[in-house]
Amino acid sequence: MNKVVANADEAIQDIQDGAVIMLGGFGLCGIPENSIAALVRKGVKGLTCISNNAGVDDFGLGMLLKTRQIRKMMSSYVGENAEFERQLLAGELEVDLIPQGTLATRIQMAGMGIPAFFTPAGYGTEIAEGKETREFNGKHYLMEMALHADFAIVKAWKGDTLGNLQFRKTTRNFSTSMAKAGQITIAEVEELVQPGQLDPDHIHVPSIYVHRIFAGTNYEKRIERRTVKI
Secondary structure, eight states: OOOBOSSHHHHTTTOOTTOEEEEOOBTTBTOOHHHHHHHHHHTOOSEEEEOSBOOBTTBTTHHHHHTTOEEEEEESBOTTOHHHHHHHHTTOSEEEEOOHHHHHHHHHHHHHTOOEEEEOTTTTSGGGTTOOEEEETTEEEEEEEOOOEEEEEEEEEEEETTOOEEOOGGGHHHHHHHTTTEEEEEEEEEEEEOTTSSOGGGOSBOGGGOSEEEEOOOOOOOOSOOOOOO
16 A cells, blocks of 8 residues: 655545544644645634644734634644634634643544543533543542544654654654644645665554655745743
8 A cells, every 4th residue: 555645735635524533733833734725725614623733823823813724623722823812703613622631642542443532620610511421439520532533644753655754853742643633634845755764663553554655845944933032
C-alpha cells in the first residue's frame, strides 16, 4: 500500500463539511501547518476541531476560525486568540473546554480501544453536568468518554514512506496519541526518508496507524507570546 501523497491538498482531499478532525501539536509547536492551509483553500465548513489550543489570530487553527470554517472547538487552552473570543461571546462558535489531562487521556483511550474512564478532574464543577459520577475509596470521579475523530492530522519531524513517524520534544505531547485515534491519520513531515533510515528505537508512531504521509514545506517556527526584559 502506497501511503505517500504529493502534498497537503491531496492528503485532505476527502475531508468533507461537518468532519471531526484532531490536529496535533502543543501551542504553536508542531502543528500541521501545511494541512491547515490546505483546509482553508478547500473551504470545508462546519468542522469540529479537537486540539490542545486554538492557534492565534493569523496562524494555526486561527486561520480556520478567521474563515468561519470551524463550528465547534474542543480544546484545553484558548487564551491567545482574539477571534476565538469574539466568536464565542457572539454565540457563533460552540466550545467544549476540557481539562488538559482529561483531553489527553480521552484521546489516548480512543487509541487503546477503551470506551471510557473515571477521573476526579472536574468533579463538582459545571464540567460534571450530565456525566456519570462514581465514588471510589471515598473519592468522587467523573466518567469521561474516549474521544475519536474522522481524521487525525499530525506533523512529525521525520517520517518514512511506510508511515513510521519520529517527533521532536514537545511536539509529541498530543500528536502521538491523536495519530492512533483517527479513522484516517494524515502525517506531514519535515523530512521524508526511505524505510530503514529511522532508528527503530526512535519511532514514536508505527506505520500501522498512518494512512497518508507527505513532505511539508515552508515551516514557520513561532511562539505564542514573546516576553522580553528591558
